[in-house]
Amino acid sequence: MLRYFRHFDSSVSSAISFYQAFGEYLPxxxxxxxxxxYWIEEQRPLEEYDQLEGEPFWMKEYTAEDVKRLSNL
Known part of the structure; x- marks a missing residue:
């Protein structure tokens, strides 16, 4: 569990440094x-993370349509 928080802290520090250096926020x-x-998840739009209506995407099984949609982005 401690390893998780160390990596999260490192990620936050990296995002802050990037923002300070380049003025761009990387989520x-x-x-x-x-x-x-992993590659499919990298293609998922940020809007899906912010979507508050309906069942969250992480609670759903991947469908063939999801794989096709995310693979083509």
């Missing part, structure tokens, strides 16, 4: 995914 995404799905 921090924390996820546990298997490597084959």
């Amino acid at each position: 921090i995404k924390i996820s546990v995914v298997d490597l084959p799905w």
Whole structure:
């Protein structure tokens, strides 16, 4: 558990440094995914993280349509 918080703290520090240096905010995404799905998760739009209506995407199973949609972004 401590390792998780150390990595989170490092990620936050990195995001703050990047913002201070370049004036651009890079969101921090924390996820546990298997490597084959990592690339697909990287393609997920930030709007899906902010969506408050309906069931959260992380509670759903991937469908063939999800894989196709996210693979084509």
